Amino acid sequence: MSSVTAGLLADAATLLLTHEAVPLEQVVAGMPTTGYATIDESDALEIGVWEMSIGAMSDVEVDETFVVIAGAATLEVLEPELAAIELAPGSVVRLTAGMKTVWTVREPLRKIYFAS
Incomplete structure (x- = not known):
């Protein structure tokens, strides 16, 4: 993890x-x-940039909204069971804590996230 200095x-x-x-x-x-x-x-919110290389991984999510800025992927929400989401630049997605997901990345995926 790295951090960006305020004002830069x-x-x-x-x-x-x-x-x-x-x-x-x-x-x-x-x-x-x-x-x-x-x-x-801050105590209420973390803002950052996250990236994943090509491949697939499972995860358990935190409360987060993100905006994809590069790449292509499919996000499967296994629990609760929801329709798969195709991710591309401009996609905006809201996840809630405890969601069980599988991220399948076809082109390196980069997103800006807002997590609480």
Whole structure:
């Protein structure tokens, strides 16, 4: 995780993110990695940039709204069971804490997130 200094421009599209391998228990396909940087953080809200490489992983979500700025992926919400969401630049999605998901990334996915 890195952080951006207040008052400085953060270009979410080019911000350098350090990737780590997804834990094996979360890997569904391939060898995905993820990276993120926190832009701002308070007791009420965290704003950041998150990226995932090609592959698939499972996750349990936090309360979050995000905007996709690059890439292509399918987000499956397994619990509660919802229709799959096709993600592309401009997609805006709201997730709630405890949702069980599978992220299948076809082109490296980058999003700006707002999490509480």
